[in-house]
Amino acid sequence: xxxxSIPRGTRDFGPQQMAKRNYIFNTIKAVYQKFGFSQxxxxxxxxxxxxxxxxxxxxxxxxxxxxxxxxxxxxxSEDDYKAGSKALLNKVSEKGLRYDLTVPFARYVVMNRNDIxxxxxxxxxxPVWRADRPQKGRYREFYQCDADVxxxxxxxxxxxxxxxxxxxxxxxxxxxxxxxxxxxxxxQGFTEVIGAPGKETELCVAIDKLDKIGxxxxxxxxxxxxxxxxxxxxxxxxxxxxxxxxxNLEFLxxxxxxxxxxxxxxxxxxxxxxxxxxxxxxxxxxxxxITLARGLxxxxxxxxxxxxxxxxxxxxxxxxxxDNLTGVFGLKDVSGVGISFGVDRIYDVLEELELFPAxxxxxxxxxxxxxxxxTQSASIKLLSSLRAASINAxxxxxxxxxxxxxxxxxxxxxxxxxxxxxxxxxxxxxxLKNMLDGNQENLSPExxxxxxxxxxxx
RNA sequence: GUGAUUGUAGCUCAGUUGGUUAGAGCGCCGGAUUGUGGUUCCGGAGGUCGCCGGUUCGAGACCGGUCUUUCACCCCA
Numbered sequence: 001x002x003x004x005s006i007p008r009g010t011r012d013f014g015p016q017q018m019a020k021r022n023y024i025f026n027t028i029k030a031v032y033q034k035f036g037f038s039q040x041x042x043x044x045x046x047x048x049x050x051x052x053x054x055x056x057x058x059x060x061x062x063x064x065x066x067x068x069x070x071x072x073x074x075x076x077s078e079d080d081y082k083a084g085s086k087a088l089l090n091k092v093s094e095k096g097l098r099y100d101l102t103v104p105f106a107r108y109v110v111m112n113r114n115d116i117x118x119x120x121x122x123x124x125x126x127p128v129w130r131a132d133r134p135q136k137g138r139y140r141e142f143y144q145c146d147a148d149v150x151x152x153x154x155x156x157x158x159x160x161x162x163x164x165x166x167x168x169x170x171x172x173x174x175x176x177x178x179x180x181x182x183x184x185x186x187x188q189g190f191t192e193v194i195g196a197p198g199k200e201t202e203l204c205v206a207i208d209k210l211d212k213i214g215x216x217x218x219x220x221x222x223x224x225x226x227x228x229x230x231x232x233x234x235x236x237x238x239x240x241x242x243x244x245x246x247x248n249l250e251f252l253x254x255x256x257x258x259x260x261x262x263x264x265x266x267x268x269x270x271x272x273x274x275x276x277x278x279x280x281x282x283x284x285x286x287x288x289x290i291t292l293a294r295g296l297x298x299x300x301x302x303x304x305x306x307x308x309x310x311x312x313x314x315x316x317x318x319x320x321x322x323d324n325l326t327g328v329f330g331l332k333d334v335s336g337v338g339i340s341f342g343v344d345r346i347y348d349v350l351e352e353l354e355l356f357p358a359x360x361x362x363x364x365x366x367x368x369x370x371x372x373x374x375t376q377s378a379s380i381k382l383l384s385s386l387r388a389a390s391i392n393a394x395x396x397x398x399x400x401x402x403x404x405x406x407x408x409x410x411x412x413x414x415x416x417x418x419x420x421x422x423x424x425x426x427x428x429x430x431x432l433k434n435m436l437d438g439n440q441e442n443l444s445p446e447x448x449x450x451x452x453x454x455x456x457x458x
Numbered sequence: 459g460u461g462a463u464u465g466u467a468g469c470u471c472a473g474u475u476g477g478u479u480a481g482a483g484c485g486c487c488g489g490a491u492u493g494u495g496g497u498u499c500c501g502g503a504g505g506u507c508g509c510c511g512g513u514u515c516g517a518g519a520c521c522g523g524u525c526u527u528u529c530a531c532c533c534c535a
Contacts, residue, residue: 003508008526058533061459100535128535133459135529142535205533294534314534342535369494406495421493435495 009133009140017347019363020356024343025125027171028145031164032123037147040122042104045095052096054103054328056297062130064097064140065089097129101146102298102325102338109150110329118151118334137313137345148338150326155268157337158302158321159275165306165317166281168341173355176309177316179285182292183269183302184320186252189262193255194234196227203227204293207238211291215239238290245273248288268302298322302337308349316345365392366452367409368418372399379420382430382445389449391456409435416452 006012013021029039045066052060072092080088098104101124109116125145134140147164149157162179169177184200187207191199202225206218218239219232227235237255241248249270256262269288276284294303301321308316319339326334350356366386368379379395386393396405402419409417419431424442432448433440434455443451 005526056533058459062533130534132533134527138534144535316535318535340535345535371493402493403491403495408495410495417495419493423493431494433494438494438496440494 007140009138011139011141020350021343021347023356024172024346024350025143025145028168028341028343029123029125031168031171032145032147034167035121035147035160035164037121037123040105040108040124041126042098042101042108042124044097044127046098046104046107048094048096050107050329051099051103054298055099059099062132063099064129064131065093066095066097068092068094098126099130100128101126101144101340102148102322105146105148105338106150106325106336107329109334110326110331113331116151119149119154119157120151121147121149123147137348139344143343145341145343146338148336150334150336153335155271155302156275158268158272159279161319161337161339162272162276162284162286162304163279163281165304165339166283166285169285169306172346172350173357174308174346174349174353177285178287178307178309179304180287180289180292180307181269181272181302181304182289183265184299185261185265185268185301186256186290187265187293189256189259189265190235190238192261193259194227194231196231199226201297207291208293210239241290243287243289245286245288248290252290265301272302294318294320298325300324304339308346308353311349311352313345313348315342316349317341363392364394364412364414365456366394366416366418367405367412367414368393368395368420369402369405370396370399371421374422375420375425378425382418382420382448385445385449386452389453391449391452415455418448 048063048065051063055062076088076091080091105122105124109120123146125143127141127143129141131140132138147161162181165179169175187204188200191197191203196203202222206221206225209221210218222232222235237251241251249266252262252266256266273286276286292303292305294305299320300323303320304318305315306317317339319337321335321337323335324332325336326332368383370376370379383393383395396408406417415435417433417435419433419440424430427442429442429444430448431440432443432451
């Protein structure tokens, strides 16, 4: 006999967890649809040629590769083996599990460019896989909920995304969160102003950690990556910057007087803010964080990330604009912008802050106690009436002891139990028991249904 | 991928320098209550101490490997 197990970093989801997860999925999906996005699904497996090279060297390492079917060694030679794992990989694997939803989406757009009307807005809710070491809030299989718009440069899309983020978290009753926004052009502007053009990646990677490891360590890392004293001196002012939106805008205004790319990033950010004013949000939760960089290398314009305040977990949502994602697949000049909600992390946040509504625990509303053959037809008749009235109901399948059936109903968190025994059949009035307060009364089938319906409304 | 860390009943955890038959709480099952759950009382079942190997007269405890958990890097939802 063997012990059953699941791969590291993966999870089963039981009924209670699924109820809660669906609550999150449904909330996000409803908002996406309201904003005009339509749903798309792509295969779990992609050709490795589609996936590799899109996420940087680090990303390639985190791809799950799938061994070719059949005798995967038949097309290899001893030389391939000697050439090392990388070279051998190409010979034994040509498919991999999707790493995110954006690249498959880009692939879809290019393959279907003739059938798509632009701007194309789609959302996609599917699992993705990454072969990194699991930690809390980090899994090897997890769901992403993406929404992207491609085929327009309009910054209205950015603004709408921020509105959507607000609406999703508002609907999830999460109030204490921050949307951090920045622009890759602003970061690129930094490298130009300080005299280190072309070193965006190094700067981004280091500066992204500012709130985590502090100024000294960031400077140390920059020095190790070839930034000289002059560079660092010019960079110094941005370390002392706060999170106040207006103040940061003014600061950048001065910082970028002679820098075109920086000015552009600033202008874009301001335009987004102008749109947001028109949307008239009560609280946009917005913060201009000029140290926000985000890892994915394909971002070229605005970038954003959402943090749940007071919960020790990474970002729960992120995204940005990419100007040339379809370019690698041969389709030029298609700009896109998108976001992705991390359901698994949102779940952990809602759980920790106890924000799941009680109703997401159970969906069964009534259990009818089974007394055996004599009462069965009356029970089934009532069962059907309950269901016809859109009340989730079931008849206990066996005529077990009442105690056992009551225990079952209690465990399922059912608010009502109906008892139909011999006495009840005679009188035509059944027992309706409220499981919350323990009270029960004899009622006609019609009053039972209306009582339950009234209760559900409140 | 690098460096740590965790694993004992369904769950949360005790278990002394290596020494008889590995414990508790909760949960589960049964009874008190042959038509009433959630509270109370009584009883019961349940463990290859993650797995494989080693040291030892003797290993839950020590050593090696492996899997898993968590954490820090790296990176990220």
